[in-house]
Amino acid sequence: MVLPGIAHLRSGRRAAGTAILAVYALLIAGAATAGVLLAGNMARGARMAVQSEWLLTAAAAAFVLAVLWMTVIVHSWVITRPRPAGAGVRIGGAALVLVLCLCVAAPAGAVMHTSYTAYDTLTSVFGGGGVDGEPHDAADPWNGRDRIEVLLIGGDSGSNRYGMRTDSVMLASIDVHDGDTVLISLPRNLEDVQFPKGSKLAEAYPPPYGFNDIFNEIYQTIAEDPEQLAENPQATDPAADTLKGVVGHITGLEAEYYALVDMKGFEAVIDAIGGIDVHIDEPIPYGQEGAVLEAGDQHLNGNQALWYGRSRVNSDDYTRMGRQGCLVKYVVEQADPATVLTSFQELAGATKKTLRTDIPQAKLPAFIELAETVSEEGEMKSLQLSPPQVNPAYPDWKEIRRLVADAVSAQQDDEKGGDDRAAEPEPSASASSPSPSEEGAEEGAGEDGDSTEWQDYTGLPEPSPTTPGRQVGDDATSLDSICP
Structure with missing residues (x-):
């Protein structure tokens, strides 16, 4: 089993023994070469692992090699067993051969099972081919665009709830070259939502009355009557597909893709990656039994991370929005590839059950490469379309589009400006939650001691928010400075 072909050489079958050993040596050399090429480059391996042809090839190769290897083991015993031999x-000998064959079959079976699980998950969650029938160009996966927009949706569906509200909606605008990202958070309670002209929603809810519910009800409204309200009723998720256009109309940025995960799905994903580390300034109550996320440096499991991003006890929607932005940052920074691989089955199961997206499978290698760029090189900023810069009850849609356009263009200008970001001090992981910027707060106070925008809005003495992730002002703020 350890050196296939030795038994054949010993029994005088030199041609067969030499051939078997040569093939075995070539396989070992190939495995060593693959290990060297992939060592320290998890992204390269991941890009291969999300392509169906590689997964099917791995499964087929594991099966063929296992069968051939077991055949060599059995034949080695046949040509070397004692003759005559007693029953014992x-x-x-038969028992030993069986054990040795099982030693070969077990890892091969694990490879085949993992490959099938990945293949089944990818084909179930991600579509095939290009978007809207357009072919995928691996050399230019973003079709010449410098930035792409992905709509990130968090829903509250559950066994004890009817339908689903989209309580967390963020539009990620990502620079495909350097990974710089602006997370644009939309409040759940936006009112008088405007729909794209000529859309089915605009026709169903014309002015002056329009849509008479808040923003987080749009998804469920479409889901209840997709034939009448969805732009593409045949889409995998007509409501999410249509919501892309609504958010694009609100922000002025066209979302190419969406990814939707519900509460339980988020919890399972966090558990699968081993939890996340956060710093909590003030205790966060959650649940219905008086549970509390205590202050200090904490390692949160999936359920605790879910409530870190959902709890509104002693806070509000906008504080929760801020923590949700921080959660995205923490997952991007802390998702360890090795941990993901060791928890692959759990992660695949959670993904298949809870993730919905229109990202085509052909785009996954490009997205993995982009994710690595975002994690290692990019800067993540937050723009919250919340008070005081936006009044959810009476939103100024032109102002919202201006805020979004300015945030994206400012980040692009920062990149063109060179290495200004390199001079910024690194935030301390154990520091208390900073305000958006102490320097910015001092500037906002004015030379004559005027109150800041935050003080005018809240009536509080603090010149700026103290809750993690909470951003105030017209400019997008680095998540490194507002997330502890």
């Missing part, structure tokens, strides 16, 4: 030798 025959039974013992």
